[in-house]
Amino acid sequence: MTVKGIKDKVAIIGCxxxxxxxxxxxxxxxxxxxxxxxxxxxxxIKKDEIEAAWAGIYYYFTGMSGATVEDILRLDGIPITRTxxxxxxxxxxxxNACFGVVSGxxxxxxxxxxxx
Amino acid sequence: xxGIKSYGAYLPKYLLPRELIAEAWDFPTVPGTKAIASIDxxxxxxxxxxxxxxxxxxxxxxxxxxxxxxxxxVYTEKDSASFVATVLDLREDIITADFTDSLKAGTTALAxxxxxxxxxxxxxxxxxxxxxxxxxxxxxMSEFGFADGATAFLVTEGEDLPVVIDDYYSISANVTxxxxxxKEDSFIRTFEAKMDNQFYTQSITKVMSEIMKRNNLNPxxxxxxxxxxxxPRTHGRIAKIMKFNQGVAQNGLFFQIGDLGTxxxxxxxxxxxxxxxxxxxxxxxxxGDGADAILMHFQDRRSLRELSKNHMGxxxxxxxxxxxxNYAVYIENxxxxxxxxxxxxxxxxxxxxxxxxVYKMYGNKCKNCGTVQYPTTFRxxxxxRADDQMELVKLALKGTIFTYTLDHLVGGTYMATPVxxxxxxxxGGGRILVNMTEIENPxxxxxxxxxxxxxxxxxxxxxxxxxxxxxxRPVRGRF
Numbered sequence: 303m304t305v306k307g308i309k310d311k312v313a314i315i316g317c318x319x320x321x322x323x324x325x326x327x328x329x330x331x332x333x334x335x336x337x338x339x340x341x342x343x344x345x346x347i348k349k350d351e352i353e354a355a356w357a358g359i360y361y362y363f364t365g366m367s368g369a370t371v372e373d374i375l376r377l378d379g380i381p382i383t384r385t386x387x388x389x390x391x392x393x394x395x396x397x398n399a400c401f402g403v404v405s406g407x408x409x410x411x412x413x414x415x416x417x418x
Numbered sequence: 419x420x421g422i423k424s425y426g427a428y429l430p431k432y433l434l435p436r437e438l439i440a441e442a443w444d445f446p447t448v449p450g451t452k453a454i455a456s457i458d459x460x461x462x463x464x465x466x467x468x469x470x471x472x473x474x475x476x477x478x479x480x481x482x483x484x485x486x487x488x489x490x491x492v493y494t495e496k497d498s499a500s501f502v503a504t505v506l507d508l509r510e511d512i513i514t515a516d517f518t519d520s521l522k523a524g525t526t527a528l529a530x531x532x533x534x535x536x537x538x539x540x541x542x543x544x545x546x547x548x549x550x551x552x553x554x555x556x557x558x559m560s561e562f563g564f565a566d567g568a569t570a571f572l573v574t575e576g577e578d579l580p581v582v583i584d585d586y587y588s589i590s591a592n593v594t595x596x597x598x599x600x601k602e603d604s605f606i607r608t609f610e611a612k613m614d615n616q617f618y619t620q621s622i623t624k625v626m627s628e629i630m631k632r633n634n635l636n637p638x639x640x641x642x643x644x645x646x647x648x649x650p651r652t653h654g655r656i657a658k659i660m661k662f663n664q665g666v667a668q669n670g671l672f673f674q675i676g677d678l679g680t681x682x683x684x685x686x687x688x689x690x691x692x693x694x695x696x697x698x699x700x701x702x703x704x705x706g707d708g709a710d711a712i713l714m715h716f717q718d719r720r721s722l723r724e725l726s727k728n729h730m731g732x733x734x735x736x737x738x739x740x741x742x743x744n745y746a747v748y749i750e751n752x753x754x755x756x757x758x759x760x761x762x763x764x765x766x767x768x769x770x771x772x773x774x775x776v777y778k779m780y781g782n783k784c785k786n787c788g789t790v791q792y793p794t795t796f797r798x799x800x801x802x803r804a805d806d807q808m809e810l811v812k813l814a815l816k817g818t819i820f821t822y823t824l825d826h827l828v829g830g831t832y833m834a835t836p837v838x839x840x841x842x843x844x845x846g847g848g849r850i851l852v853n854m855t856e857i858e859n860p861x862x863x864x865x866x867x868x869x870x871x872x873x874x875x876x877x878x879x880x881x882x883x884x885x886x887x888x889x890x891r892p893v894r895g896r897f
Contacts, residue, residue, distance in 0.1 A: 326767055331795040339805060349803065376798040 312403045315410075316345025325418070330359075334374050334416040341412070349375065353408040355382045358395035358415035371414065391415060420532050421579035421714065423543070424725060426471025426570040427688055428464050429675065429735035430455040431856045431894070436562050438745040448562040451741060452676030455566035457751045458855055458875035461488040461549040462498055463886065464568035466874040467896075468681075469506045469547055470815070471730050472570035474897040478506050481572070483513040483544040485531055487523035487680050489706075490551045491516065492884055494600070502547060505777045505874055505886075507812070513541065521646060524548035524569075524680040525704030528712060529586040531573045543574040550679030553752060555605035563648050564606075565676025569684035580721040581691075581700070583714045587629040590708040593617050615652055618705055622646070623659050625709035626701055633713055637661035641698035642716075644668045644686035646705045648677040674736070680704075688732045694722045728897055738894040740858075764880030774810060776887060779872065781848040782808035790847025815872040815888075815896070817844035824860055828853075838864045840890055842872075855889040869893050 318340025320333050334357075342349055357371045368382030385394040392415035399413035433451040440447035455464065465486060473481075484506075486499035499514035513534070517523040524546070531544040549568035554560040573583070595617075596608040608614055622645055630640070643666050647653040650672050657667035668686035671678070678685055683704050690700070694716045702712040716722060726733075742748060749755055774780040775793040783790050786804035790811060798805050820843045824836035838854035855875055857863055870890035877885045 327771060329768065329771055329795055331797070335797045335805075349798075349805070373796060374798065376796075376800060376803040 308400055308404045312400045316341045316343070316347070318344055328418075330370070330416045330418055331374050333418065334371065334414060337416070338375055338412060338414050341414075347410060349377070351410050352377060352380065352412045353410055354380055354399075354402050355412040355414065356385060356395035356399045356402075357382065358385050358387075358392035358413075359417060360386055360388060360391040361417045371412075377412075391417075419577065419579060419582050420535050420573065420575050421583050421717065422571050422581035423574040423576070423579055424472050424476060424572040424729070425684075425688055425691070425731065426468045426473070426729050427681075427685060427731050427735060428467035428471060428549075428568040429453045429732070429739065430459060430464070430566055431738065431740055431891075432456065432747075432751070433675075433739050433741045434745075434748050435741060438742070438748070439561050442745040443557040445557075450673035450676075452563070452565040453567055453678075453739070454742075454748055454751060455551050456856055456875075457753065458877070458889065459551065459566070460492050460876055460884075461490045461551055461568075462492050462501060462884075463874050463876060464551070464566065465498070465502045465547045465549040465570075466505045468549065468568035468570040469502060469545060470896060471734075472545065472547075472572055473506065475728055476572065478508050481508050481512065481543050481545050482541045483531070483534065484508060485515050485517060485527040485544060485546045487517040487527040487546065487548040488550055489518060489521060489523065489679055490549075490553075491518055499547075504773060506545075507778045508545075513544075520708075521680055521682075521706035522704035522708065522710050523706070524684055525702060525710035525712060526588070528571065528573065528583075528702075529588065529710055532583055532586065535573065535575050542576075543572060546571045546573060548681040548684055550681060552677075552679045553605060553754075556749070556754060558605075559611070560606065560608075563672075563677040565678050567675065567678040567681050567685060569681040569688060571684065578718060578721070580716065580718050580725060581714050582717045583712060585629060585633055585713040586710065587625060587632065587713075588708060588710045589621060589625050589628070591617075591621055592707060615649065619652060619656060619659070621709040622703055622705050623656055625711040626660055626703055629701065629711040629713050635699065635713075638663055639699050640666055640701055641695055642666060642668065642687070642690040642700040643703070644683045644690060644700070645703035646682045647672065648682075685732060691716075691722055692726055692731075692733065694719050730895055730897065734895050762878045762880040762885070764878070764883070764885050766881065766883065769885070779813050779815065779888060780810050781813045781844075783811045783847070785809060790844075792844075792848045792850045811847075813848045813850075814845040816893070817842040817848075817850075817870060817872075817890075819843075819864070819866055819868045819870060819890075820849060821866060822854075822864055824864070836860055840864070840870070842870060842890055850888075852887075853889050854891065856891050863892070871896050 368384045387394040396413040399411045436448045484503040517527040547570045551566045552564045554564040595614045696719045698716045700714045781792040784799040785807040787802040789801040820841045822840040826836045828837040838860045872888045875889045
């Protein structure tokens with residue numbers, strides 16, 4: 303069985319990361335807001351152009367949904383998926399976001415992750 | 419002049435008839451009822467309620483200090499006064515202190531507040547809150563007496579004060595009884611009730627006599643005497659020893675409400691403030707390992723009447739109290755039964771970070787579309803999606819039910835299920851999700867559009883500390 307892969311079929315148009323450290327005064331709302339706002343700005347798009355989103359969140363507690371991201375960015379009305387896959391949770395959010403674009407379902411999607 | 423600018427009180431919703439205690443243990447009964455706190459209340463939550471009542475119409479940012487008096491501390495290491503000050507949204511640059519371990523802690527705090535205001539040019543007003551939830555050992559005489567409640571007095575420097583503080587005097591004395599050892603005792607103990615009673619009588623009559631003597635006052639000059647008591651018979655005997663005129667010694671509380679502990683003399687004073695006489699001389703006295711007496715006079719009858727109109731005080735709470743029909747509810751409320759209780763996750767860091775939302779009930783207002791929203795943690799607007807356009811706004815502590823559900827499977831310490839989980843539209847904006855407390859037959863009594871008040875309550879003990887949050891309750895009439 304040959305794995306075809308998605309090389310050259312999707313591109314990252316903007317990215318950002320928060321400062322890492324013991325950030326006692328920041329919650330996951332602040333961190334995710336900062337990182338995604340930075341990525342949106344870097345890409346030169348508007349928040350409303352995002353068609354779908356994936357979020358990798360492992361710690362905090364289980365039973366959380368994509369609504370975590372929706373609450374923070376107010377991206378209501380679009381599909382948001384939360385991935386949990388141990389320390390690969392963020393990578394899996396990114397991989398699935400790529401699949402979303404490659405499949406032709408979406409043009410612009412958001413992949414993000416937060417843990418504290 | 420230094421005196422009392424405002425006052426407030428809190429009494430929990432439920433009254434336990436003493437005959438239910440007598441029935442449970444096959445004792446001869448004592449007449450009357452006593453006020454008992456719900457399972458989600460403690461000295462801190464009741465202090466918040468009394469503080470809110472006292473500060474109705476007063477800017478919390480104008481207060482320079484908070485003294486908290488109780489014998490039922492929630493923590494032995496961790497200040498309660500600063501916690502209560504946070505929830506009441508007082509400034510950061512204030513003084514706070516806990517007065518504790520003695521039933522006279524409240525009167526001591528009041529006297530020390532006057533000292534502090536006298537000695538400091540930049541401290542003009544101190545809030546003194548007394549609250550107690552003393553637990554009586556079941557099947558003892560103290561079970562007939564011990565009751566729960568809180569009072570708050572705002573002491574300030576200024577002219578035109580409703581009540582002026584003229585003098586204060588204290589005595590210190592040591593006797594072993596009653597006591598409660600820090601580690602060994604679950605309940606208050608006493609060695610010989612008759613000796614305790616005699617000691618109490620001596621201290622309280624001595625402190626009142628001395629303060630009258632040094633102010634050249636005769637018994638007939640005193641028009642209100644509000645002194646701590648836990649036994650109506652002894653109360654009457656003290657009035658006789660003091661030669662007070664009929665009706666001077668305030669005695670209306672024990673039968674209806676019980677022995678409130680630290681707030682007791684203050685609550686007696688509040689009951690006397692309802693029908694004040696101009697220039698009446700007043701003695702307030704607290705007892706516990708000595709005694710304090712504070713001499714005051716009612717300066718302005720009109721402003722005192724105004725105060726009683728705009729604060730719930732004693733009678734505002736009494737109107738909405740409900741008599742229990744079952745002793746078991748009391749046992750459950752007081753956690754006298756050992757039960758496995760559901761514990762949630764919590765984090766001291768998160769609670770600190772979310773202080774404006776969780777404790778102070780602030781929301782966000784979107785500068786773009788004007789929508790008031792809750793909690794403050796979200797930086798994008800729930801309606802117009804604008805990013806970082808929020809300003810902090812204080813939310814009202816009352817509103818109406820937008821929608822609700824009745825949760826039969828709720829975790830946590832609830833007296834009864836189902837627990838109504840309500841979405842509240844607060845007056846002036848903001849929509850919040852909170853549980854309802856102190857509601858009978860929720861299936862029939864919770865309704866969409868129903869008016870509710872927010873009340874600060876204990877939620878759980880996740881991460882081994884006390885976690886508090888707001889709940890809603892049917893309207894009791896807070897201003």
